[in-house]
Amino acid sequence: MVKVRTAEQHDIPAINKTATMAWHDAYQNIMAANTIAQFLTAAYSEERLEKRLNDSLFLVAEEQDEVVAFANFINGRELYLAAIYVMPGFQRNNIGAALLEQGINHFEDYDELFVEVASDNQRARNFYKKHGFELVREYEEEIFGETVVTGLLKKQLNKE
Numbered sequence: 001m002v003k004v005r006t007a008e009q010h011d012i013p014a015i016n017k018t019a020t021m022a023w024h025d026a027y028q029n030i031m032a033a034n035t036i037a038q039f040l041t042a043a044y045s046e047e048r049l050e051k052r053l054n055d056s057l058f059l060v061a062e063e064q065d066e067v068v069a070f071a072n073f074i075n076g077r078e079l080y081l082a083a084i085y086v087m088p089g090f091q092r093n094n095i096g097a098a099l100l101e102q103g104i105n106h107f108e109d110y111d112e113l114f115v116e117v118a119s120d121n122q123r124a125r126n127f128y129k130k131h132g133f134e135l136v137r138e139y140e141e142e143i144f145g146e147t148v149v150t151g152l153l154k155k156q157l158n159k160e
Contacts, residue, residue, distance in 0.1 A: 002095050004102045007058040007070060012049045014067035015060065019044045022085035030120045031146055038144040043083075056082070057106055061095045071099035079110040079157075091123075100131060104157060112154050119149040128153050 007015065020040055027036050042048070052058055052072055061069040069086035073079065081103070086095050104113060117124045119138055133153040141150050 001063075002068075002093070002098055003062045004059055004098050005062070007053055007060045009050065009053065011060050011067055011070075012046055012053075015049055015058075015070050016040075016044045016046075018067060018070055018087050019083075019085055021087050025088040026085075026121055026124065027118070030118055031143070031148065035144045035146040052082075057103060059099050059103060061086075061099055063090060063095075069095045069099060071096075071103050073103045073107065075107055075110070079107050079113045081113055081115040084115075096127060097131065111157055113157055115153050115155075116150050117153060119151045125151070128155075131155065 023036055023040055031039075055074075057073040057075070059071045059073075060067045068090040069084075071084040072082040074082050081100070084096055084099055086093075113133075114136075115128060115133065117128065119125070133155045136152045136154050138149055138151045140147050142148075
């Protein structure tokens with residue numbers, strides 16, 4: 001059974017491994033290998049992850065005491081899902097849904113949750129659609145010299 005908890009510093013190597021495996025799986029046919037490698041180095045360095053663990057809500061999901069997924073929520077004027085990744089062998093087991101739900105439940109003062117996703121990442125787009133996200137707009141952005149079409153998605157949070 002999956003256990004979701006707040007990430008701790010000792011989880012950094014497992015988070016990095018999860019990000020690397022999930023990114024290669026999700027983006028291997030969308031972005032160049034060099035772009036993926038540069039992004040992972042920048043976004044998932046130990047220093048960057050330490051900062052994210054300290055400055056935002058960072059959750060991990062464990063299966064038999066092994067980190068198999070994570071989600072990172074950033075809150076300010078708006079609530080933003082910065083990342084949610086599940087290791088390839090553990091996808092489609094509602095682990096992403098559990099992380100999403102726990103993250104949303106942590107923040108009671110927001111009416112909306114935003115996330116950005118590469119428009120060509122159809123599995124991610126389907127996941128977000130299944131969980132009530134709608135496309136706000138699409139735009140081109142440059143990631144380490146490569147142009148990617150990104151979708152900004154929004155989920156209305158129905159607080160009762």
